Amino acid sequence: MTINFLRFGIVGAAALMTVSPALAQDEASSFSAGVTAGTLGIGPEVGFRPSPMFGVRGSASFFNVNADFDVDDIDYKGKVKLESYGAMADFYPFQGGLRISGGFRINKNRVNVVATPTTSVTVGNVTYTPAQIGTLSGHVKTNEFAPVVTLGYAGGLTKGIKFGIDAGVMFQGNPEAQSLRATGSLANNAAFLTELERERVKLNDDIDGYKYYPVVQLSLFYAF
Secondary structure (H helix, E strand, C coil): CCCCCCCCCCCCCCCHHHCCHHHHHHHECCEEEEEEEECCEEEEEEEEEEECCEEEEEEEEEEEEEEEEEECCEEEEEEEEEEEEEEEEEECCCCCCEEEEEEEEEECCEEEEEECCCCCEEECCEEECHHHHCCEEEEEECCCEEEEEEEEECCCCECEEEEEEEEEEEECCCCEEEEEECCCCCCCCHHHHHHHHHHHHHHHHHCCCCCEEEEEEEEEEEEC
8 A cells, every 4th residue: 555656866955055155145035935746745835944054844735546455355445645734844054955854744644445345255354245245444544743854955045946855754653444344234243343343453454564654745936
């Protein structure tokens, strides 16, 4: 249940570091506004850089994508709904475009999962027919508060249209499958519900390794 993304390289900032202090002062930019897109989704981003070494940013990101996966012999279709809101504090060690950032996101990302078996499959530890199971559905969530660290580049201090890139990780915690339900003839059967809970635990075990979410965001913004 992962999304494959292209790997991006971080642009070098050595040339911008040679700008003289007087020129940087003449063209210095404090505010920025634009759009960001990447593994967190797509959305607006605004920034404030009160000094050459420090800045802050706020953003919101949204996107939907489909991702299929299987647990044992059950094939699940997943719809990933990306939605998060965050703030970052930026440190520019060379007073140019290269930055080290830390912050957090209010993480409302979730995955809605659905499976409709067409042959007999095992739910928990027992095999059931398609009519007995019907459609299985549920959703997967992670921690709502998620710290983020990134390394990036943001175009230096000058005014105008800029390009940026940030790469790092969001610590979202262990994903957890919740509220797994069925619609078949045994939907309310106590023994079946026990096996359905075992199936939910299996689903949790299968997605347990995704508590670190990769962050690769590109940005296009205007500094003024």
